[in-house]
Amino acid sequence: SSELTQDPAVSVALGQTVRITCQGDSLRRYYASWYQQKPGQAPVLVIYGKNNRPSGIPDRFSGSSSGNTASLTITGAQAEDEADYYCNSRDSSGNHLDRVFGGGTKLTVL
Amino acid sequence: QVQLQESGPGLVKPSETLSLTCTVSGGSVSSSSYYWSWIRQPPGKGLEWIGYIYHSGSTNSNPSLKSRVTTSVDTSKNQFSLKLSSVTAADTAVYYCARDLLGYGSRGGNWFDPWGQGTLVTVSS
Numbered sequence: 001s002s003e004l005t006q007d008p009a010v011s012v013a014l015g016q017t018v019r020i021t022c023q024g025d026s027l028r029r030y031y032a033s034w035y036q037q038k039p040g041q042a043p044v045l046v047i048y049g050k051n052n053r054p055s056g057i058p059d060r061f062s063g064s065s066s067g068n069t070a071s072l073t074i075t076g077a078q079a080e081d082e083a084d085y086y087c088n089s090r091d092s093s094g095n096h097l098d099r100v101f102g103g104g105t106k107l108t109v110l
Numbered sequence: 111q112v113q114l115q116e117s118g119p120g121l122v123k124p125s126e127t128l129s130l131t132c133t134v135s136g137g138s139v140s141s142s143s144y145y146w147s148w149i150r151q152p153p154g155k156g157l158e159w160i161g162y163i164y165h166s167g168s169t170n171s172n173p174s175l176k177s178r179v180t181t182s183v184d185t186s187k188n189q190f191s192l193k194l195s196s197v198t199a200a201d202t203a204v205y206y207c208a209r210d211l212l213g214y215g216s217r218g219g220n221w222f223d224p225w226g227q228g229t230l231v232t233v234s235s
Contacts, residue, residue, distance in 0.1 A: 031213060033221035035157075042206055042228050043157065048221035049213050086157050089219045090212075097170045099147065099159040099210070099220055 002026040002091045004102035011108040012077045020072045022087030022102045029092040032070035034063060037084045037104075046085075047072055074107075082109040112137035114207050114226035122201075122233050128194040132207030132226060139188050140165045145210035146190045147222060148181065150203040158203075162210050163190050197233045204228040 004024040012018035022032055031050055035043035045054050047063035060075045070089070074081055085105045091098035118130035132146070139146060148160040161171030163181040171179040180193040194201060208222035 029217065030219035031217050033219060035222070042225040043222070044225070045221055045223040048211075048223070049219070050217075054223060088157075088159075088222065094173075095170075098172065099162070101149075101157040101159060104156040 002089075002093050002100055004032075004087055004089060004100055006085075006087060006102040006105045008103070009106045009108065011110055012074070013110050014079060015076055017073065017075045018077050018107065020074075020085050020105045020107065022070045022072075023068055024089070024100075024102075025068055026089045026092035026100065027065060027068050027070050029096075030090045031065060032063070032087045032089045034061075034070075034072045035086045035088065036081075037086065038082075043086060077107075077109050079109050082107055112209060112224055114209065114224060116205060116207050116226045116229040118205075118229060118231070120230060120232060122197055122231060123235050124198055124233055125196055128192070128197050128201060128205075128231055128233070130192045130205055130207075130229065130231070132190050132192075134188045134190075134209075137209070138185075139183055139190055140185045143211070145212070145220075146183065147208050147210040148192045149206045149208055149222065149225075150201075151206070151228075152200075152203040160192065160194075160205075199233050202231065202233045204230050 034047040037043040051063045087102040113135045122128045145162040147162040178195045183190040206228045208225040
């Protein structure tokens with residue numbers, strides 16, 4: 001099965017822009033989705049498809065993709081954005097029906 | 111607004127079978143637009159997709175767990191369920207259920223939305 005690789009930790013100064021990346025062969029074939037998880041809470045979808053935000057997700061969150069890399073960008077990071085972020089996609093090996101997650105990135109807002 | 115709620119024992123003995131149910135409200139598990147997935151997260155670790163079921167009963171699961179996973183759906187109760195057999199301490203995790211959607215087009219991936227609140231299952235004697 002395919003793997004998705006994320007940096008374990010990233011930090012950003014309050015109000016600055018941060019990019020969280022996710023790499024994997026399946027991302028050449030499929031868009032990634034992104035989830036925010038705060039301590040003790042269930043993950044919440046923040047980006048899906050080419051660059052779509054569910055209702056209620058601030059427009060400072062955006063997504064992009066190039067080659068085997070998907071990116072989640074937070075423009076003007078806020079203190080409440082400090083959380084773990086996970087990418088997810090379909091597995092492009094095998095039957096293309098499996099789902100796969102990245103290992104997660106812990107975002108610290110300084 | 112669709113909501114999902116996991117239920118089941120919080121403690122399972124090693125070698126036994128873990129059984130969880132997800133109750134869906136505000137939507138129907140019979141919808142042809144969605145899959146219904148199980149995802150787990152060991153304490154302090156990342157997310158792992160376990161498997162999904164479609165309203166027709168079609169299933170798929172993580173190759174690493176496939177031999178131990180059984181998923182089912184009960185449309186009359188608007189629920190879907192997970193059974194994980196021969197559990198060990200490595201199966202201790204928060205288990206989430208989630209609605210699973212596929213994107214359209216050649217690059218359509220998938221996404222999970224919404225998620226249940228999660229339930230901690232501990233495997234211990």
